[in-house]
Structures are given as structure tokens and as C-alpha cells.
Amino acid sequence: MENFPELLRQVRPTLALALPMIVGQVGQMLIGLTDSAMIGRVGTAPLAASAFTHGVFGVFFITGIGLLIPVGVYTARDHGAGDLAGCASWIRHGRMQALVVSCGAFGILAGLATQLHRFGQPAEVVAITPPYFLLISASLIPTLFFQVQRQFAESLGHPWVPMTIMLGDVVLNALLNWIFIWGHLGLPALGLVGSGVATLVARSVAVAALALWLRQSAELAPIRAMPNTGWERSRFRALREMGLPAAGCLLFESGAFAAAALMMGWLGAPALAAHQVALSCASFTFMFPLGLSMAVSLRLSRAVGAGRRDLLRPIGFGSLLLSTALMATFATIFALAGGTLARGFSTDPVVTTLAARLLLVAAIFQLFDGGQVVAAGALRGLTDVKVPTLITFTAYWLLALPAGYFLAFHTGMGPTGVWAGLAAGLACAAIMLWLRFRRLTA
Numbered sequence: 001m002e003n004f005p006e007l008l009r010q011v012r013p014t015l016a017l018a019l020p021m022i023v024g025q026v027g028q029m030l031i032g033l034t035d036s037a038m039i040g041r042v043g044t045a046p047l048a049a050s051a052f053t054h055g056v057f058g059v060f061f062i063t064g065i066g067l068l069i070p071v072g073v074y075t076a077r078d079h080g081a082g083d084l085a086g087c088a089s090w091i092r093h094g095r096m097q098a099l100v101v102s103c104g105a106f107g108i109l110a111g112l113a114t115q116l117h118r119f120g121q122p123a124e125v126v127a128i129t130p131p132y133f134l135l136i137s138a139s140l141i142p143t144l145f146f147q148v149q150r151q152f153a154e155s156l157g158h159p160w161v162p163m164t165i166m167l168g169d170v171v172l173n174a175l176l177n178w179i180f181i182w183g184h185l186g187l188p189a190l191g192l193v194g195s196g197v198a199t200l201v202a203r204s205v206a207v208a209a210l211a212l213w214l215r216q217s218a219e220l221a222p223i224r225a226m227p228n229t230g231w232e233r234s235r236f237r238a239l240r241e242m243g244l245p246a247a248g249c250l251l252f253e254s255g256a257f258a259a260a261a262l263m264m265g266w267l268g269a270p271a272l273a274a275h276q277v278a279l280s281c282a283s284f285t286f287m288f289p290l291g292l293s294m295a296v297s298l299r300l301s302r303a304v305g306a307g308r309r310d311l312l313r314p315i316g317f318g319s320l321l322l323s324t325a326l327m328a329t330f331a332t333i334f335a336l337a338g339g340t341l342a343r344g345f346s347t348d349p350v351v352t353t354l355a356a357r358l359l360l361v362a363a364i365f366q367l368f369d370g371g372q373v374v375a376a377g378a379l380r381g382l383t384d385v386k387v388p389t390l391i392t393f394t395a396y397w398l399l400a401l402p403a404g405y406f407l408a409f410h411t412g413m414g415p416t417g418v419w420a421g422l423a424a425g426l427a428c429a430a431i432m433l434w435l436r437f438r439r440l441t442a
Helices: 004-040 044-080 084-112 123-128 130-138 140-155 160-182 192-216 233-266 269-305 309-343 349-381 386-410 415-440
Strands: none
Touching (some): 004 140, 004 160, 004 192, 004 309, 044 084, 044 123, 044 130, 044 140, 044 192, 044 233, 044 269, 044 349, 084 130, 123 269, 130 140, 130 192, 140 160, 140 192, 140 269, 160 192, 233 269, 233 349, 233 386, 233 415, 269 415, 309 349, 349 386, 386 415
16 A cells, blocks of 8 residues: 555556557447447348357457567567667567468468358358458458557557557448448448458558558657668567467457357357347447556566566556446446447347347446456566466356356356356456466565
8 A cells, every 4th residue: 555656656657658549449449330330230140140250250360469469568678678679670570470370360261261150150140151251351461460560659659640540440441331331322232241341441441551650750760770680580489489378368268259159149140149239339348448458568568678666566556446447437338228239239129138138247247357458468568478378268268158158058047148157257367367466566
């Protein structure tokens, strides 16, 4: 408690760095929300196909993000130490990492597109999914390139440009959805496929715009002037040694939600569509602590690079305070206005009623969801990723999914049981990760 005044002092700079990151993350999520809202107007089966596609895509996306996280962490550390050559080298190696990861992931997803019937989804959903699945999968390549460039800019203290580009991309994606889904401006109506085309085009424009700014920005000229030292095995090894556990940590959580989507599909198309509606809302609110998590990771990494261990606890626990306040607000909204939110995505009363029940469960786990992602970001800032990976595996795959399956299929709770299991896993992860942070900063 003697450090509480310092904790409060650290809240403001953390929030100042986090705000544009949060807005950028919300912008990224608004693309998915726009897609879901517009596809939901086409029909329940297209909405379910979108839910299934994004469930599978999300696993590869979040894995790619994990593999690229070290770029921002190491750049922030070198920036804190005044090593501009190191910063320049990390973005070069990060871009190569993004190229390899995104192309490899797309190859796997393209293969999966021919095997969608093996996932046990409703026949009417499988029949319309493949073209949309391929388009969303292809968008992974520009998405990961955007992420690595964005993390680089943010780690150097320039988060506002990526944020602005992302917000512009939200508007572009909505416009393209309006054009391609319903066939405006003389183009044919493509329905679900049109939404996939819109997403691919919008994400490609965003990555090109950010790359242009990195090449032209006057603020980054000193870093661009650093000599190219070529490819260094030690840097790829460092990216791998942190990136693989970080990806595993994120994969265990995202994989649990993807597995939950599969279980919802076993319960029928309405359950899967309701899951997508509720998950879209919960994922939107998750972007706030996720942006905060990124900011905390960078601030802690800079503090380590500058030799300021005295700031680690105030920065970390100050972020927990911010996360708790944010997620308590969203929990209240979900509990009081779940039905209204659900009706914004679908006109099917079966879907909206079920989605409103799922949002009640989401209200319960909001605090834990925010707490666990901020704790994971804080630990990444300390380059601690192996133990958090074990923690998340235990919480989501040994607790959340077995509990969700049991409650859904053996107690009569149905779809609500799946989400209750997820809530238990999130609570376990949050508590264990913060205990880990407390131990490492003692």
C-alpha cells in the first residue's frame, strides 16, 4: 500500500499510451461487427457460416499475433536503451516473420476449405461457407503485415497513425460491404461472398497505407537511416523463443472459443448464430483491455530496458485497476441491455433470445477476461511467456472446455453451459497470471 500513490501516478501515462491502441483494436473489431451485422440481415445460415469461418480464422490470426508480439516487446526494450539500430533490425526481421507465418497459415486454411464437412456443422451452413472461408483466409496475409508494422510504430511511441488508418479502414469496410453484399452501384449482389471480398480489400488497403507512412515519416527517419546489418539468426531465434510460447498462450484461449463454436454447431444453427452474436459483443469489449495489455507490455519492456525495476509493480497493478473499471462498466451494459444488443444483429427471435442469455454469462466473466489479458501482457513485457502458456492451457483446456461440454450436454443447460465453462476458465487464468506477476516483481 505504500506504493499506491506511485500506482496512481503510473495510471495516466499507461492510459495515454493505451488509448490509441484501444481505439485501434476497437476499429479492428468493428470490421467484424460490421460484417456480422450486415450478414445477419441476409439470413441465419449466412450468419452461422460467418461465425464458423471467423472461429477457425481466429485461431490462426491469434497464433500469428503471438508469433509477432516479440517485435514490439524487443523494439520497445531497445528504444528504452537508446539502441536505434536494434529497433531498425527488429522491424526487418518482424516483416519476414509475418511473411512466412501468414503465407504458411493461408496454405493450411486453403486446405481446410476442402474439408469443412468434417467439422460436424449443419449442412446448410457447410454448403455456403467455402468461398467466404477462402476470402477471409486470404485476408490473413495483409492483416499480419499490418499488425507487425503497427506494433513497431506503437513501441516507438507513435500509436496514433495506425489508429487513424484502422478507423478509416472501418469506414471503407462498411462501404464495401454495402456495395458487394447487396449489389449497389451497378454491381451484382454477392451476399456472404461479397462480405469476404470487402474484408480482403479493406485489409489490403490498410496495410499499404501504414507501410507508406513508415517509409515517409520524418519522425522515423533516424531509424530508417540505420545501416542494414542483414539477417541475424540470433534475432530470429529470439523471436521464436518468445513468440512460440506467446502464440501458445493466445492459442489456448482462442482455441477454446473456437472449440466452443464447434460445440454450438452441434447444438444447431440457431445456437451457433446466437454464439456469434454474443461473442461479437464480448469480443468488442475485449478490445479495450487488449489494447491496455499491449500498452502495459510496452511500458514494462521500456522500464526493463532503462533499468527501472521500481516501476514494474506500479505500471502492472495500475493497469489492473484500469481494466477492472472498464470491464465492470461493460458487464453492467450486458446485464441490462443484452436483448437490445442481440436484436441489433438478428431478427430471428430464437437467436436473439438465446444470445441475450449468453450475454448474461458474458457479463459475469467480463472482469476476469480483462484481468487475464492484461496480466498476460504484463508478463510478456517481462519476457515471461513459458509459465503463462502452461497456465492458460490448464485454465482453458483442462477446466473451461470439459466443464462447458459437461454443462451443455449432460445437465440440460445447452448453449449457456458452454459459456459457463468458459467463464470458469477465464477466472482461473486471471487469478493465476496475476499471482505470477506479483511473484516476479517482488
